Amino acid sequence: MQLKVENLEVSYDKIKALHGISFSIDQGEIVTIIGANGAGKSTTLRALSRMVPSGHDSKIEFMGNDVLKYSADKVVSKLGISHVPEGRMIFGNLSVNENLSLATFARKDKKQIEKDRKWVFDLFPRLFERKDQAAGTLSGGEQQMLAVGRAYMSGRKMMLLDEPSMGLAPILMLDMFDALKEINKLGTTILLVEQNARLALKFAERGYVLENGHLVLQGDADDLLNNPDVKKAYLGA
């Protein structure tokens, strides 16, 4: 087991967003958490990457390390968990190339960094064409590519993705998920949260369903796709 989450609680002010959820992910898996808007999907990822504090009784263990002892930047640089945040959070005033370089801020392996950069540019040739352009001038799809490429450069063991399909044209969505498959093939575990449940369940191996801060269902992605409750609530069928 690579990631083990037990009783994860997160509150914003006095309002609980997550009511003690537990799940685990194996090395190299592709797992998705689906759910409606406001179910707590983004909050789960933010708790994992330490952008928001977790409750006192929560436990997050990653490859034997207590994640809650790490600060947000160390989760990336020491544990190798990267996060493609909601809304992409691209640095619009930096060039595409600088965005990628910034993601390697804490890394010392210069040669490997350049190899990784080349790999990202091979995966997303559009980024290479625009590498000296300010990232703020990119289209939504290109910004999403940059966010994924940046995450790939920053930490390689696990990638957390928050709605990577949001705002993308259907054809770009498929390209994006193909690219994520490539990243996964190199050994990166992927945890994806999505509102687009059909797309997410087709892409992932396993899935969880999050409702109002509780995990209510889990199982193989195919089973969830055929589950009548899931169909009714999330697949619009």
Add this chain to the structure above:
Amino acid sequence: MEYFLQNLINALQWGSFYAVISIGYSMVYSILMLFNFAHGDIFMVGTYIGCGIATLFLSLFSAFLPGWLIFILTIVVTMFLTSFVGVFVEEVGYRPLRQAPRASAAITGLMIGIIFETGNLIILGAQRFKFPALIKSVAYHKGGLYFTNVKIMIVGISILLMLALHVFIKKTKWGMAMRAMSFDSLAVPLMGVSINVIAPLTFAIGAGLASVAGILYGQAYPILDPYMGILLGWKAFVAAILGGRGSIMGAAMAGYMLGFIEIFVAMIFPSTFRDLIAYSIILLILTFRPRGFFGMEHSIRLRL
């Protein structure tokens, strides 16, 4: 015409102090969205450190090292030492207040300033210190113009420092992280960049620059006192606002502009009216352009 040029030289010197100090305000604001109101007093502390180092080095080295080398050594060592004052202010004063309302941080800054001023009085007493002259002043007369090598040096070193800072921010990974923070500080930790590295570094650079301004100031106006940072600090703060919150380039330009306005107002009106008229002009500019010269549209929501 000569009178005008003469004043232009003075304005350049005067503006250099404002420019170099105001950059410290702007850099900190651009990454943390707070104004470090202790900055004027960091300038004061830096000037005293510079004075101490200069006195020490002159007594140790003047027998066998040339004056310009002692001057450069003084600048380097003073920058280094004063940068720790900046780091101290960030770590002790502001870091515990990252999530607190900005007003708390502003008040903290003012309090740190008062602690520096009164601490200086307690440690060094009420005697006035005199900054030793590191460069032998040579006066030039050219076509009715009068200027000294010290004035040229003050302007030259200030511009050199600002260019060096520009290169640092554009070319190094730390500068890149600072630019990223100025755009979106929430996303920066996700890149594996610790804000607890970038924030103290920014304070250190601001303090280091202020200390050089202090050494240069000491060459032009050698009498030091513990409250010297207040007025200069506030005026540099005005320059930072006028340049546009968070804009380093804007702060530098506005610093020079402030110098020009002050000197030229004093050229036309009695010098007792200088600040009244100069700052009325600035108030007028800000009325029509509240975000300053280079301020981002979004920074118009004032967060102290």
